[in-house]
Amino acid sequence: MEKLDRTDSYLSFLDATAKIQQNVALILEAKAVHAEKSRNWICHHLSTAAYESNAEHVKQAVDIHEQLIEVIAGITKMEVAFAKNLGILIAEEESSGFGGSGSGGGGGGLSDLFGGSGLDFSK
Numbered sequence: 001m002e003k004l005d006r007t008d009s010y011l012s013f014l015d016a017t018a019k020i021q022q023n024v025a026l027i028l029e030a031k032a033v034h035a036e037k038s039r040n041w042i043c044h045h046l047s048t049a050a051y052e053s054n055a056e057h058v059k060q061a062v063d064i065h066e067q068l069i070e071v072i073a074g075i076t077k078m079e080v081a082f083a084k085n086l087g088i089l090i091a092e093e094e095s096s097g098f099g100g101s102g103s104g105g106g107g108g109g110l111s112d113l114f115g116g117s118g119l120d121f122s123k
Helices: 006-045 054-096
Strands: none
Touching: 006 054
16 A cells, blocks of 8 residues: 555545545435425414414424534534544644745645635634
8 A cells, every 4th residue: 555645645544535525415405305394394283273372382382493503513513523624734834834835825725725724723
């Protein structure tokens, strides 16, 4: 097996991250379709007449919203982790001088790839 140099290793990492993001996008698209179908069913079948009291109706609506919030929170945590890992990768690249021109940056490193935003991902 060939040994990957640092550039190939970073590019492989970025490629894997992009593939994960693509899969997440497909999952979210499927969830959106499912949510739309659920919304339509709920709007047409779960009216106040289906419940004995308004409290039961409100409780059911709150339960549905809590489930949606849990999904959104989980996705947000995953995306924050992706951003943090990418930030660590960029910080390592910048501190090691990898990809830079050797005299002050601007040499096509990962930070240049992402616009050199200066975001602090060390938090």
